[in-house]
Amino acid sequence: MSIESLLVPLGIALFAIPAIDLFRELFQPGGRGGIGHLVARIVWRVLRAPARRSPLIASLTGPIILLLTLAAWLGLSVLGWALMLTPAMNGSAFVGHEAGGAFVDALYLSLVTISTLGFGDVVPDADWARLIVPLEALFGLGVAAGSISWLFNVQTVLSHRSTLATRIAMLEAAEGGTPDTLPIEQLDRSEALVMDLASHLASVHADLVHVPISYWFKTGEDRHSLPEQLAWLVHLADRCTVARDPIVRLHGGVLRRQLDGTLRDVAHEFLHLPRDTPSGEVLAAWRRDHSIAGA
Template identity: 30%
Template structure:
């Protein structure tokens, strides 16, 4: 092998490794996302924020599709570069199939192998190349099933966030004006404890499914950034109550909201030293509040 053959092999192996690391951190590691996925998701989000119209509502689905295509593209290109130095002598060609040794031929072989289509007109001849192509086929099948699972896991997390926003809106609509706890104090405390559990679940979802942050709700009623400040009001009023059950529920809800604010500040860079400031910044970024002068 000459210098260029070695170079293509190293670059191809590097692309494959980058793809595998990104998939591992995004789909298998519980509290992270890969560098490629994170860059694409954040980039699409930033572009949608400077555009007009409803681009923000479709930015996250488009970004997820772009991430999947990026993984597939890195896999196809990486294995194509591994095959390129061995074309055509390293492969067995069927009758009537032209023996090509260019990059497009390598890409074609890589795509066919990754998709597990296996037409059979060109197959690896060297024992090592056979193992490499078999490994690519296994990776392609795993990548397909992993991305489907990723999509299926994403939407339950989004539904939990929407459900919390709906709970807060229903509480606000059903509560008496000026006195949200006019009901039995024990019953009100149970409702607040339920809200605390929902807030904690959303915090865990944002840690485990980093990408859900970038989904913007079209309707304000189902938007947590638009309703989370009401949860803070409930926690403050409950803490000021004379009933010990309500006081405990208020502290519990406040602690859950503090944890959510820490996640938003630490993982998504929201500014603010207090939870209220973080939630205001969160709401502004999701376009449910007019930005202050000079705010990002």
């Protein structure tokens, strides 16, 4: 069996990796692509220490992970398509220049096709190759559209997270640093406050599950940082769970369970801690992971 006969199946396998990963990341609810996860871990290992000292580096960590993930998807896709097209390039038609090496020409054709530039100066001679080249262009359009949607999703998630953190910070400032003065024994007021906070936290939790890359986007201001503000929410939930009114205790229990669920997933998915790690330890680790010296 010749090496050339292996190029097409090898190219298909190589293309399938980013295609499946992209589908899981962008279109499967709760899906998490392996490429993005690997890129995030590598980038965070490299930038973790400098990010804690520099707000600028911390703010760039998430965008760098996002861009490198997109680059990995596109790079593997281009290489996979180039390998598939290489056997069909020996008899290709070339406009305005001499034919180069088969793989180089296939790589060039793959690049201009996936970017939808379509110069048309290189045309494979094989019928099957001419049929699949438009499929690569369609895939390139899909990646572009999906990437834009992904970016908007990330921005929406960050807005939700920052809004909740800012709201908690405002409550903390209004109540002198602790929730002890909140009138939680008054059902009409405690219900609206505690249940609304639990609902917003549930939304942020779902955002982290559905758009995990958002975890790596950090803020240099404590009032916008959710892990910096959650301690106040834990205090509020604990106080509600020991209130005299059973409805207030119920609401406090709902908030407490939502806090525990969020922290369990953060521990397992991002901090690589056991799910049964105490919530206080998880919150402390999360705060350290997002901390910036002097912030």
